[in-house]
Amino acid sequence: MSFDQKILDRLSRIVGPGQVITEPERLEEISWDALSAGRMHPLKRPGVSNPLCVVLPLSTAEVREIVLLANEERLPIIPYGGGSGLMGGALSVRPGIVLDLRRMNKILAVDKESCSATVQAGTVLESLEKRLNEEGFILGHDPWTLPVATIGGAISTNSLGYRGGIYGSMGEQVLGLEAVLPNGEVLRTRSVPKSSAGINLKFLLIGGEGCFGIITEATVRIFPAPEKRALHAILFESFEQGYGAIQRIFRQGLRPAVVDFGDGGDEFRGGAVLYLAFEGNQETVAAEEKIALSICDRDGGRRLPQEEAERFWRDRHIIARRFMQNRRQRRERGSDGIYRDWIHVALPGSKVLSFRKAAIEIIERRGVHLQESGLWIQPELFSMRLGIEDEGDDKAQLVLEETVDELLRLVQSMGGSMEYTHGVGVKLAHHMEKEHGYGLEVMRQIKKVLDPNNIMNPGKMGF
Numbered sequence: 001m002s003f004d005q006k007i008l009d010r011l012s013r014i015v016g017p018g019q020v021i022t023e024p025e026r027l028e029e030i031s032w033d034a035l036s037a038g039r040m041h042p043l044k045r046p047g048v049s050n051p052l053c054v055v056l057p058l059s060t061a062e063v064r065e066i067v068l069l070a071n072e073e074r075l076p077i078i079p080y081g082g083g084s085g086l087m088g089g090a091l092s093v094r095p096g097i098v099l100d101l102r103r104m105n106k107i108l109a110v111d112k113e114s115c116s117a118t119v120q121a122g123t124v125l126e127s128l129e130k131r132l133n134e135e136g137f138i139l140g141h142d143p144w145t146l147p148v149a150t151i152g153g154a155i156s157t158n159s160l161g162y163r164g165g166i167y168g169s170m171g172e173q174v175l176g177l178e179a180v181l182p183n184g185e186v187l188r189t190r191s192v193p194k195s196s197a198g199i200n201l202k203f204l205l206i207g208g209e210g211c212f213g214i215i216t217e218a219t220v221r222i223f224p225a226p227e228k229r230a231l232h233a234i235l236f237e238s239f240e241q242g243y244g245a246i247q248r249i250f251r252q253g254l255r256p257a258v259v260d261f262g263d264g265g266d267e268f269r270g271g272a273v274l275y276l277a278f279e280g281n282q283e284t285v286a287a288e289e290k291i292a293l294s295i296c297d298r299d300g301g302r303r304l305p306q307e308e309a310e311r312f313w314r315d316r317h318i319i320a321r322r323f324m325q326n327r328r329q330r331r332e333r334g335s336d337g338i339y340r341d342w343i344h345v346a347l348p349g350s351k352v353l354s355f356r357k358a359a360i361e362i363i364e365r366r367g368v369h370l371q372e373s374g375l376w377i378q379p380e381l382f383s384m385r386l387g388i389e390d391e392g393d394d395k396a397q398l399v400l401e402e403t404v405d406e407l408l409r410l411v412q413s414m415g416g417s418m419e420y421t422h423g424v425g426v427k428l429a430h431h432m433e434k435e436h437g438y439g440l441e442v443m444r445q446i447k448k449v450l451d452p453n454n455i456m457n458p459g460k461m462g463f
């Protein structure tokens, strides 16, 4: 019997018949996530190969046994949730075992008194949201990919959603979690909102992209469904004008649930649109809305028809549904002849406008088009979407990639962080040294102690 067959037999004994998949088409599909091929030049992209198999465990005990087997046989394990990660965190860069967690999708408890829910890590965000809605609660975390992303994937990338302004990032919602560490030990952290009893080890897993262990369960904060949502679309003459208004809103101590601001829409040529929402009880929302709108009026904002705000809110998950219908598209070069990439960076508020100005100079000098610049959730979280025409060879793609790299290095030199929401994966791994300095060595040493055989999602985040 071949080595591979022996492994497959042992895995089948752990998870049961039918839960170890080896069909080549399925392996090929799961070897990739949502990183578009056009965002990484072929020369820079790590080789991706089909995994040995996909395994679908049902319990923490099964995950533990799989990890022990992988360690014994020195086989990589790649945790896989919804596969919607944009940085290649779930790519199979070394053939191994893809651990597809989507059968671990039980909602174990909804504790309305404590405002928390305990779920298995493969639970899709939208299914938890629907269950909570039936009980008069919401999850709070509401990314574009609500219908596809899992709790485990969202925690592992410390994902941010539309309503992050009041509910926080996915990581901030985690009260406690359970994870299988690379050596097979099960780590459980206490599900409390605050503790000062030593270092909270949940932070090994929050944003850990599966490199420090596999999250199997999490207890997350949930919120009573808001009594009211006030939603507005406001047009400003320029990015700077809108930025000033948003800063003033925050300086007043207001905390909008949604801030989605950008200058790229063709229909508002030259201007920048702010989608702004407050959520909560009637009286508080009415007061917040009044103050925020008067700031926007004073700063030259012009209110767009209410239908525009409603359309924005209604359509916010459409792109994820499209992604689910055609995942394959991400592996192929864009058919419209344009390479696209973006940056999502965090900067001190005082530096956002100067960074934007310097970035535009770099982008123009390199012959790249700026399609949009914007803010999400708070004034310090800044993004740019870039595009360049495909000239039929790979040169344009390389120019785009080098432009992104230059922008990220500039952010880091200005004291900012290169990414605020999608993680590092393989796409940004080469910037980790500058991002963390000696901190990267600390992370590597921690990883070495926990995962001496480097089986846990190798090749990601600079490990």
Ligand SMILES: Cc1cc2nc3c(=O)[nH]c(=O)nc-3n(C[C@H](O)[C@H](O)[C@H](O)COP(=O)(O)OP(=O)(O)OC[C@H]3O[C@@H](n4cnc5c(N)ncnc54)[C@H](O)[C@@H]3O)c2cc1C
Pocket: 033, 034, 078, 079, 080, 081, 082, 083, 084, 085, 086, 088, 089, 090, 101, 121, 122, 142, 143, 144, 145, 148, 149, 150, 151, 152, 153, 154, 155, 156, 157, 158, 159, 160, 161, 162, 209, 210, 211, 213, 214, 215, 216, 319, 320, 323, 421, 422, 457, 460
């Ligand atoms: C169209 C589109 C829109 C998007 N919009 C947003 C957005 O609004 N906000 C945002 O933050 N992101 C967004 N993303 C990115 C993506 O949806 C998020 O990163 C999401 O949190 C990933 O969840 P997932 O379950 O799909 O994880 P996956 O892609 O399966 O995995 C992501 C990483 O986590 C690891 N992992 C997965 N499960 C576990 C586990 N149980 N334990 C340990 N490690 C694990 C994987 O190995 C990988 O490194 C978008 C992506 C697309 C394609």
